[in-house]
Amino acid sequence: MSNEMMNSWGQYRPTKTVWFWSCVGAAALTMAVGFGAGGWVTGATAAEQVASSTDQAVATLAANICANRFLAAPDSQYQLTQLKEVDTWKQDTFIEEGGWVTFANMEEPVDGAADLCVDKILAGNTATVDNGA
Numbered sequence: 298m299s300n301e302m303m304n305s306w307g308q309y310r311p312t313k314t315v316w317f318w319s320c321v322g323a324a325a326l327t328m329a330v331g332f333g334a335g336g337w338v339t340g341a342t343a344a345e346q347v348a349s350s351t352d353q354a355v356a357t358l359a360a361n362i363c364a365n366r367f368l369a370a371p372d373s374q375y376q377l378t379q380l381k382e383v384d385t386w387k388q389d390t391f392i393e394e395g396g397w398v399t400f401a402n403m404e405e406p407v408d409g410a411a412d413l414c415v416d417k418i419l420a421g422n423t424a425t426v427d428n429g430a
Contacts, residue, residue: 360413363397
């Protein structure tokens, strides 16, 4: 750059309007990049994400307990045979009606746990408890 151009740039004094719109543009660009690609979320969205992940964690824990209780029951082989005979779309209802995902002081089963429990039982991913048999 020429020396003359550098001097004129150094002497430039923007108006208040230019300052204002420059700040607005910078703020808008920052928010667009932050929310669009930066992973920013609003407080409400963050609260929803926390609630969703908490519900999923509770369902996973309940499913693990359910599968262990199911496989540790004295009649587990009979129950497993019954579970396998039920239509796949009714297996979660079989688990719920059997009380496997309803715990102490609860009136309703843990949401989402029955499907996960069925998957764990049928996949054999849980360790069976020795029930003395």
